[in-house]
Amino acid sequence: MIVELGHFALVLAFLVCLVQMVLPMWGARVGDDRLMGVAEPAALAQLGLLIVAFAALTHAYVVSDFSVANVYANSHSTKPLIYRISGVWGNHEGSMLLWVLILALFGAAVAAFGTNLPATLRANVLSVQASIALAFLLFILLTSNPFARLDPVPAEGRGLNPILQDPALAFHPPFLYAGYVGFSMAYSFAIAGLIEGRTDAAWARWVRPWTLAAWMFLTVGIAMGSWWAYYELGWGGWWFWDPVENASFMPWLAGTALLHSAVVMEKREALKVWTILLAILTFSLSLMGAFLVRSGVLSSVHAFAVDPKRGVFILAILMVFIGGGLTLYAWRAPSLRQGGIFAPLSREGGLVLNNVLLTTATGTVLVGTLYPLALESINGAKISVGAPYFNATFVPLMVPLLLALPFGPLLAWKRGDVYAALQRLMVAGLLAIGAIVLVFALVERGPWLAPFAIALGVWVIAGAISELLFRVRVGNADVAEILRRLRNLPRSVYGTAIAHAGVGVMVIGITATSAWQSETILTMRPGETTRIAGYEINFKGVAPSDGPNYREVIGLMQVSQGGSRIVELAPSKRQYNAPPQATSEAGIHVALMGDLYVVLGDEAGDGAWSVRLYFNPLVRLIWIGAVIMFIGGALSLSDRRLRVGAPRRVRRPTHAPAPAE
């Protein structure tokens, strides 16, 4: 009964979407307030109905109702409660339901908090938002119904793929989807702006918080996925340039560019046409990501078995929204008025450079991801594009970006003084040079470029701090004055500096672990000892153990350093009973300088086991960097000037003090 209620709510949500798509846009066209007024209650009703549908499916999972095909295929009664719940979105149908739920959540947020938006803009935005939801609801109802029943009812479910039974992965999809879907707001605003033929600073002020929120979720979602891949898959890597990973990374890159270009549009009314295009492209890349992941057209280590028919449907959705968006753009964009002229060396110029480099980098990732598909359809050759391609194209584009990054916030709008900025970054530059010398002195092996990459990270962090110090006039004012200025600095300035510092932290982590990772693969008999990165690892043997829904063999590893025992690691090989599938659980010892990472391999005969050991220096900084970026974003989001409904244009004396001109 509850299941049918969920299905019914889903169908109702579809109908509500239809109303929400047609009436408000019509109302905005003819200027009818009552028709436009349909949008808000419809958006809220849509959210309510989808909550009912989602709750119904969750209920079926929690009580293990195996009469529902989706529950039967992806759940099992012995599974712990948290994985029964996360199992709701750990499969295709459920994850699409989560997708539309989050979509509705964003739409409802506009309806509930968008009271200060112009009425026509709000009606158009909600209408476009509803059209996206409509397409995906149709997709769910026609090809991926999560509420389909089974007859006869099976006694037991097939279980969730064991590698998905993991805390980080339980929350990875919701964050990722909140990011993907969050960019739909930017898209809806862009389309609404094009329909009205009017976009201005107020438009950008509205788009920015949504884009920022989506970007924050996507940052954390990607970082969580990377963290999960790192400890759960037992390969010791954190990023593989795999198509599925790239699918989430491209919207992130484009979204980062959008975040920065929207600043220019809000503050200076410049880059309008470009920002609108970027908003359309960012969501298009999100949709393409959904297509690549859900259709299985690309060979991926993260891909799951899929039904190819669904891919065609998503491809159709993709074509309608990307094609439609770009056509409208081509038609209407020339009528948008450009404002704000600026010199190349200015804050705007810096943000343009940021955009050029980020979008070009997105382009290289896109080419590398889609090239195998293109080549196969042209001459049938099957190829793969791997990490060497991305390292050779993506990394060179990031170097100038990171070099230029600290300059941006120090340049004034309209016309900046690079020489003055350079003076303010003197200390940061010296620190970076110091880092090169220090790393060369301390590390004897590894690529010679690595110390420079570390220095780049230091440069970005020190640059971000220099900017804050300059803004509070350290060196030019007394302590009381500095403290007063620190208090009065807008949160978005802190947010920017913190997020930029997070990038620097991540760069250091990526460089260190890529350049100086140690790896050993060997077979060990009980009692044998091996060494890696200053640790001695003594293999004491294996012990069987039983979990709630698996059996495992645990390898007992005593880790010592310089003769003193540090920790006992227990990497294991698990055999899950439903579905019957083997997984490896790595044993990880986290220390200040890096992770010791131990994987138990297969039994190699007469009591010996193959064992894989890694030492990943500073690898945690990668995810810590992502968290710092998230915190920076959150601080910016909480800034009064960005907050929805805040009075417009509160100028503060300390904001953007013009450097000497």
Add this chain to the structure above:
Amino acid sequence: MIAGALAVLAVAVGLVLMALSESIVFFHMPSDIKAKAIPEGQRIRLGGLVAAGSVKRGQGTDVEFAITDTAEQITVRYRGVLPDLFREGQGVVTEGKLEAGRIFRADTVLAKHDETYMPPEVAKALKEKGLWQHGTPPPAVTVPQPAAEKK
């Protein structure tokens, strides 16, 4: 400024073309190796089904198995830990170089997340040969499950 943007774009296009010409890896099935006369030493991906009964463990972490597309079979040598879902009779993609005597020296055995996942290249190649259809288990899956289950 537009010139600057174009310069960045030009550099990027150059990088992309250079990287694509150097770092793409072609995928082949065992039959292609013979038919297309793939030279030794060229980095390729070799995919197909792990031949039943072919997995042999050697010294240390050395392992040898055969990849088959039922017409041809190639012996693969690999040093390292095989992915959790590596099974005889199932689809697999390896990356490495062909050595003298038609031995494939793999340095990577691609992992997957899910028992029923078949890499699209393998799936397509098998379908073209009429050996496999979507939704059905791969042809050799009836082989008794190997050692990994015996704990």
